[in-house]
Amino acid sequence: MARVAAKRHAQAAFQIALERDELEIWRGDLERLSALVGDPLLFAFLESPRINFEEKGRILRQGLEGVNPLVMNLALLVVARGRLDLVADMVLEYGQLVDEQRGxxxxxxxxxxxxxxxxxxxxxxxxxxxxxxxxxxxxxxxxxxxxxxxxxxxxxxxxxxxxxxxxxxxxxxxx
Incomplete structure (x- = not known):
């Protein structure tokens, strides 16, 4: 089920990036997100029910400073829904879609x-x-x-x- 959700998120991100001609920008920004949440301590912080969303958002914005605003919104959405476990598969799937687009x-x-x-x-x-x-x-x-x-x-x-x-x-x- 998580793989399906990751694929859905990747396809949506791909469509937006394709429409805006920002495929590589999004790829880099999504890889930054994946690297950020790949840190076990930060992952635990962002997944913790004890920490409010505003604080999580502040930390996420700091770690992803300079990324495309729509990528930031996607990151915040994933955190708000407690689905950080999707990020690695989502980024992998996004990369495959971009590569497929490029032959x-x-x-x-x-x-x-x-x-x-x-x-x-x-x-x-x-x-x-x-x-x-x-x-x-x-x-x-x-x-x-x-x-x-x-x-x-x-x-x-x-x-x-x-x-x-x-x-x-x-x-x-x-x-």
Missing amino acids: IAHAEVATAVPIELEDKDKLIRYLSDLVGLKIVLTERVDPSIIGGLVARVGDKIIDGSTRSRLLALRESLLK
Whole structure:
């Protein structure tokens, strides 16, 4: 349920920012909000029922000085409703909407060893052709896959790992 609410807030923020041609301004301001409420002490302060809203608002305005006034209103709304737990997911979702608007997809690739630069470029081109979007690649080394790679782009997973091939071979031999 919280993920749905975060997505709804992100979509509303995205629409406003898009209409005002302020997508990157909002992204930076929302990331500032996320970093601010990521502080455990400040989070506890802003969520505390013992502290009145005016005091919370004062602290929030101090921490977010200079942000877009509409982003500030969103931050105050989230605090007033006691939904600071939505902020991280909301900011993540907002970033995905902006990237989607700009034709960018994020790919996470796991390999047994670090990828060589030339192979990385080929992989980016391949994944870009596959999804029809520009790819921003995040690499992760995972020795348990033995060889090959496992790539995730959005909801697509490409498992070309030696480990998965060995498991498939094992299954077929056991039948």
